[in-house]
Amino acid sequence: MKARVHVMLKNGVLDPQGAAVRHALGAMGFDGVEGVRQGKVIELDLAEGSTQSDVEKMCEKLLANTVIESYTVEMS
Amino acid sequence: MRAAVVVFPGSNCDRDLAVAFEQAGAEVTMVWHKESELPQGVDIVGIPGGFSYGDYLRCGAIAANSPICKSVAAHAGRGGYVMGICNGFQVLTETGLLPGALLRNAGLKYICKTVGLKVETSASDYTNGYNAGDVVDIPIAHHDGNYFADAETIAALKGEDRIAFTYTDNPNGAQADIAGILSDNRRVLGMMPHPERAADAGHGGTDGTALFRALAGALTTA
Numbered sequence: 001m002k003a004r005v006h007v008m009l010k011n012g013v014l015d016p017q018g019a020a021v022r023h024a025l026g027a028m029g030f031d032g033v034e035g036v037r038q039g040k041v042i043e044l045d046l047a048e049g050s051t052q053s054d055v056e057k058m059c060e061k062l063l064a065n066t067v068i069e070s071y072t073v074e075m076s
Numbered sequence: 077m078r079a080a081v082v083v084f085p086g087s088n089c090d091r092d093l094a095v096a097f098e099q100a101g102a103e104v105t106m107v108w109h110k111e112s113e114l115p116q117g118v119d120i121v122g123i124p125g126g127f128s129y130g131d132y133l134r135c136g137a138i139a140a141n142s143p144i145c146k147s148v149a150a151h152a153g154r155g156g157y158v159m160g161i162c163n164g165f166q167v168l169t170e171t172g173l174l175p176g177a178l179l180r181n182a183g184l185k186y187i188c189k190t191v192g193l194k195v196e197t198s199a200s201d202y203t204n205g206y207n208a209g210d211v212v213d214i215p216i217a218h219h220d221g222n223y224f225a226d227a228e229t230i231a232a233l234k235g236e237d238r239i240a241f242t243y244t245d246n247p248n249g250a251q252a253d254i255a256g257i258l259s260d261n262r263r264v265l266g267m268m269p270h271p272e273r274a275a276d277a278g279h280g281g282t283d284g285t286a287l288f289r290a291l292a293g294a295l296t297t298a
Contacts, residue, residue: 008177013224014249016184062141065134065170067177068224 001046003055004074005062008039039069077295081122081146084109084139085298089125089161089272096272097122100288101296107282109142120157121148123164124171125217135178135220136166138151145171150225158264159202162218165256165266174257174266175233176225178218182249186219190281192244193255193269197237201294205286211244212283214269216255221268223250223257233257241267 009015015037022036042063044055055073064071079102083090094104097120103116109128114121128139139145145167152173154157160168168174181187190213195206206212225233230252233239241256248268256267271284 014179014182014222016180016182016222016249020184062133062137065137065177067169067175068179 001050002076003044003046003050003052004076005042005044005055005059005063006039006044006074007059007069008037008071009068010070013068019075021050077292078094078115078118079104079120079122080107080114081105081124082107082109082119082144083124084128084142086128086130087124087126087163089270091161092270092272093122093124093161096275096284096288099275099285100292102146102292104259107144109139109144112143112147114144114147114151118151120291121151123148123158123160123167124272125162125164127248128163128167131163131220132164134166134170136163136168136170139163139167140170140181149173152259152264155261155263157201157291159291160264160266161270161272162216162221162268165268166220168266173264174259174282176223176257178220178268179222179224179249181218181222181247183247186217187221187247188215188217189216189247190274190276191247191255191269193241194244196239197258198244199237200240200258200265201291202258202265202287203240204294205290212286213274213281214271214280214284215273216247216269217273218268221250222248223252223254223268224282225251230254236260238262240265241269 018036240254274284
């Protein structure tokens with residue numbers, strides 16, 4: 001089974017990389033991009049029987065820094 | 077003063093930090109990250125600058141979960157001294173020994189230059205060789221030094237006099253111009269600038285020397 005973890009900077013935490021991407025898009029002529037937030041996706045191959053709660057513990061302990069980041073977990 | 081300097085794969089200021097401790101009179105042991113115990117009788121643990129584990133995942137995140145960091149946390153829990161510089165500061169926030177986090181510099185660029193630091197408090201064994209309000213010249217060299225914490229944490233750091241150093245001209249977007257902070261027992265220091273790179277006449281400046289001397293003074297008489 002697989003899990004996909006999305007990690008994003010929390011709202012209110014400055015995302016200078018997202019801001020730079022937005023500026024670049026504007027400079028390339030893509031109008032109307034009002035905001036860009038950049039995060040990361042982490043894919044995990046898991047042994048059968050692993051649970052969403054296992055992955056959430058991994059997020060809390062390592063995959064995300066919850067001081068600045070939020071995460072969502074998709075199991076499939 | 078007995079010091080241990082932790083070495084991770086990717087640390088690159090470990091030997092500079094060891095030399096700065098030695099010049100202040102310390103006996104220094106280098107400790108590889110896979111060790112699970114600190115040497116007996118260590119007074120202070122130095123977590124050096126560099127790019128531990130290639131900054132993979134987040135700066136300091138993998139290092140914070142390495143075997144030696146459990147011992148470092150236990151040492152701090154017993155009231156031991158821990159000093160994290162640059163990547164070491166990132167490691168200390170990732171372990172939770174210090175609050176907040178270090179974000180990408182607001183200008184997105186890696187910055188390597190000497191900056192002015194204002195000493196915000198002399199009430200710690202790291203900073204009592206300075207006077208509060210002194211401005212010292214110390215180099216920075218980082219890509220992720222933009223200190224972030226929520227408003228309550230910033231207020232607590234200010235209220236408890238736990239901001240050790242601020243930038244006189246904020247280079248990286250850090251909240252409240254914060255360059256270095258102390259733990260609540262004032263024995264854990266994290267700072268982005270590199271005092272060990274301003275600790276010898278050959279470095280072009282010696283404003284960092286007072287920090288190591290103050291520490292040696294506190295830990296030798298203890």
